[in-house]
Amino acid sequence: MTTIPDLTAESTSDRRIKSFRAIPSPDTIRNELPLTQRRALAVQSDRDQIADILAGRDDRLLVVVGPCSVHDPIAALDYARRLAPLAVEYADRLKIVMRVYFEKPRTTVGWKGLINDPGMDGTFDVERGLRTARSLLLDIIDLGLPVGCEFLEPTSPQYIADAVAWGAIGARTTESQVHRQLASGLSMPIGFKNGTDGNVQVAVDGVKAAAAQHVFFGVDDFGHGAVVETAGNEDCHVILRGGTTGPNHDAASVDAAVAALAKASLPARVMIDCSHANSGKDHVRQSEVAAEIAADIRSTREAGRPSQISGVMLESFIEAGAQSPDARPLTYGQSVTDKCMGWEVSASVLATLARS
Ligand SMILES: O=C[C@H](O)[C@H](O)COP(=O)(O)O
Ligand SMILES: C=C(OP(=O)(O)O)C(=O)O
Numbered sequence: 001m002t003t004i005p006d007l008t009a010e011s012t013s014d015r016r017i018k019s020f021r022a023i024p025s026p027d028t029i030r031n032e033l034p035l036t037q038r039r040a041l042a043v044q045s046d047r048d049q050i051a052d053i054l055a056g057r058d059d060r061l062l063v064v065v066g067p068c069s070v071h072d073p074i075a076a077l078d079y080a081r082r083l084a085p086l087a088v089e090y091a092d093r094l095k096i097v098m099r100v101y102f103e104k105p106r107t108t109v110g111w112k113g114l115i116n117d118p119g120m121d122g123t124f125d126v127e128r129g130l131r132t133a134r135s136l137l138l139d140i141i142d143l144g145l146p147v148g149c150e151f152l153e154p155t156s157p158q159y160i161a162d163a164v165a166w167g168a169i170g171a172r173t174t175e176s177q178v179h180r181q182l183a184s185g186l187s188m189p190i191g192f193k194n195g196t197d198g199n200v201q202v203a204v205d206g207v208k209a210a211a212a213q214h215v216f217f218g219v220d221d222f223g224h225g226a227v228v229e230t231a232g233n234e235d236c237h238v239i240l241r242g243g244t245t246g247p248n249h250d251a252a253s254v255d256a257a258v259a260a261l262a263k264a265s266l267p268a269r270v271m272i273d274c275s276h277a278n279s280g281k282d283h284v285r286q287s288e289v290a291a292e293i294a295a296d297i298r299s300t301r302e303a304g305r306p307s308q309i310s311g312v313m314l315e316s317f318i319e320a321g322a323q324s325p326d327a328r329p330l331t332y333g334q335s336v337t338d339k340c341m342g343w344e345v346s347a348s349v350l351a352t353l354a355r356s
Contacts, residue, residue, distance in 0.1 A: 021126075023126055023127050023130070023223075024127065024130075024223075025221065025222045025223035026158035026159045026219075026221050026222075026223065027221040027222050027223075029130055029131060029134060029159050030134075030159070030162065030221075032131070033131065033134045033135055033138060035138070035162050035163055039138065039141045039142070039163065040162070042141060042144075042146075043141065043146070043162070043163060043164070043165055046095075046097070046146035046165035046166075047146075047165050047166070047187070047188045047189065047235075049095055050062055050095060050097070050146070050165060050166050050188070050189050050235075051189050051235040053095055053310055053311065054189055054235060054237050054267065054269060054310050054311070055235075055267055055269075056267065056269060056306060056310070058095075059306065060092070060093055060094055060095050061093065061094050061095070061297065061309075061310070061311060061312065061353060061356070062094075062095050062097065062166075062271065062310055062311030062312075063094050063095065063096050063097065063311065063312055063313075063314065063350065063353060064097045064098075064099050064148045064166060064168075064191075064271075064311065064312070064313045064314070065083065065096060065097070065098065065099060065313070065314040065316050065346065065350070066079065066083070066098040066099030066100060066101075066148075066314075066315075066316060066317075067079065067099060067101070067315065067316070067317040067335055067340055068099075068101065068275075068315045068317075068322070068335045068337040068338040068339075068340055069101050069102075069104050069111075069113055069114070069335065069336065069337040070100055070101060070102055070113075070114050070133075070136065071111075071114055071120060071325070071330075071336045072330070072332070072333075073114075073132055073135070073136045073139075075317075075318060075332055075333045076100065076136055076140075077136065077139055077140065077143075078318065078333065079098075079316075079317060079318055079333070079343070080098055080139075080140045080143050080145055081143060082318075082343060082347075083096065083098055083145060084143040084144050084145050086347065086350055087144065087145055088144070090350065090351075090354040093353075093354045094350065094353060094354050095146075096145070096146075096350070097145070097146045097147065097148045097165060097166050098140055098145045098146070098147050098148065099148050099313070099314075099315070099316075100136065100137060100140060100147045100148065100149055101113070101149060101150050102114045102115045102129070102133045102149060102160075103115055103116070103149070103150055103151070103152035103153060103156065104150075104152075104337055105150070105152055105170045105171075105172040105173060107172070107196075110325075110337075111325045111336065111337070113129075113152075114129050114132060114133055115129035115130055115133050115153075115156060116129060117129070118132055120325050120326075120336070130156075130159045130160075133159075133160055134159060134160050134163065137160055137163040137164070138163060141163060146165035146166065147163065147164055147165060147166075148164065148165065148166040148167065148168065149161075149164050149167055149168070150167070150168045150169070150170050151167050151168070151169065151179070151182060151183075151186065151190075152170065152173065154178055154179075154182050154218065155218065155219045157182065157186060158219065158221060161186060161187065161188070162187075164188055165188055166188055166189050166190075166191070167183075167186055167188050167189070167190045167191070168190065168191045168192075168193065168239065169182075169183055169190060169191070169192050169193065169206060170193050171193040171194065171195055171196045171241055171243075171276070172196060174192045174193050174194070174195060174202050174203050174206045175195060175202045175205075175206070177209070178216075179206075180206050180209040180210050180214075181209075181214040181216045181228075181230065183206070183210035183233055183236060184209070184210045184211070184212060184213065184214045184230040184231075184232050184233050185214070185228060185230030185231070185233070186233055188235070189233075189235035189236065189237065190210060190233060190235070190236045190237075191236070191237050191238070191239040191271050191311075191313075192206035192207055192210070192236060192237070192238055192239065193239045193241045193273065194238065194239070194240055194241055194242075194243060194248065194257075195243060196243055196244060196277075197243050197244050197245065198242065198243020198244060198245040198246070198248060198277070199243070200238065200240065200248070200253075200256070200257045200260060201260055203238040203239070204238060204257075204260045204261055204264050204266065205264075206236070207236040207237060207238060207261070207264075207266055208264050208266060210232070210233050210236045211232050211233060211234050211236060211266075212232050213229070213230055213231060213232045214228075214229075214230045214232075215227060215228070215229050215230075216228055216230075237267070237269065237270065237271060237310065237311075238257055238261060238270045238271070239270070239271045239272070239273050239313065240253060240254065240257055240270055240271070240272050240273065240278070241273035241275075241276040241277055241278060241313075242273075242276060242277025242278035242279075243277050244277070246277070247277060247278045247279075247280075247289070248277075248278065249272045249274070249278045249289055249292065249293060251296060254270060254272070254296075254308055254309065255308075257270050258270065258308045268308060269308055269309070269310040270308060270309060270310065270311075271309070271310060271311035271312065271313060272289075272293055272309055272311070272312050272313070273312075273313040274286045274287075274289040274290045274293065274312055274313060274314050274315075275313065275314065275315040275338060276338070281338055281339060282339065283315070283320055283321060283322075283339040283340055283341050283342075286314065286315065286341055286349075287341055287345050287348075287349050290312060290314060290349045290352065290353060291349075291352055293309060293312055293353075293356075294352045294353050294355065294356035295356070296309065297309055297356040298355075298356045301356075312353065314341065314346065314349060315335070315338055315339070315340045315341065316340050316341045316342075316343070316345075316346035316349075317333055317334060317335050317340040317341075317342070317343070318332070318333025318334070318342065318343050319331055319332070319333045319334035319342055319343075320334075320339070320340065320341060320342030320345065321334060321335070321339050321340070321342075322334065322335040322336065322337065322338060322339040322340065323335070323336060324336070325337075
């Protein structure tokens, strides 16, 4: 005999939710770890410089460089201390932003980053993750470095975005209306990756959609459900990261992306991600891709033309390669997600880019 469940109105909802855990509001965490006026001035100045580079008003190259993901704030700060002097040394040619990625979009499942699971042990202490992430951002800003983050959860930016100078929407979310709406309200320039299948048009569409004003569901600074109205973000751009069909950092792919942007009446300039599908996720190949881009920029400029490449992205950490997030003990300064270039190679790639 089949038992028919007694479904009351209450029992039809949340049937697959195991629990709800309240977390402090964005306002509470921001007050605990304040940006301060000095840091706010630095963040806004960095955002303005980045927007000028993306728009072609400043002919420096934007370089977003750092680990694939942050799992150990001490190692991330150690990396930042190495990067900060190079940012000063090359400041007349490169605008260096440290990649400080706390949220990882997964192809299927896997560790989702420091905010989601700071202990990397399945305890999902999001409250600790938010505080650790914000505190690290403030420490890196104090070293004089601007920070760049990928935004994945629609409500997490309110906890950290005031400290962020540049942001990304990843390949797996670039076609998502929720992320395009989010980008339309973010206060910093945002790069949209092409899709994992190599489709660049979805990124161009993302840039166009984010430039428009939107009204959508969100959460306010006090954690209350709210209707959010945005002004639109005109400082967005495309990031070419390659796809399942192969790399797209070559001149023909850049020309095609630029043509698609021009057709959409958007600034005809792109950032190139030297990692991911442009390097086949091979950290050794990444430095070769960067060298090819540097040569391309140099020859374009020597021909008296402005380069269509306004920025590059590099995945770099202290130790080369990657390890499993389940490894114990973990190797200090090595990625637990995608393979990264080690510090020495990273420093020489930055020197090559500066010479371009
Ligand atoms: O940049 C990191 C990864 O490429 C991205 O998060 C996807 O990772 P996965 O395919 O290992 O899930
Ligand atoms: C996840 C990332 O890249 P993509 O979205 O291009 O896969 C990343 O840059 O960390």
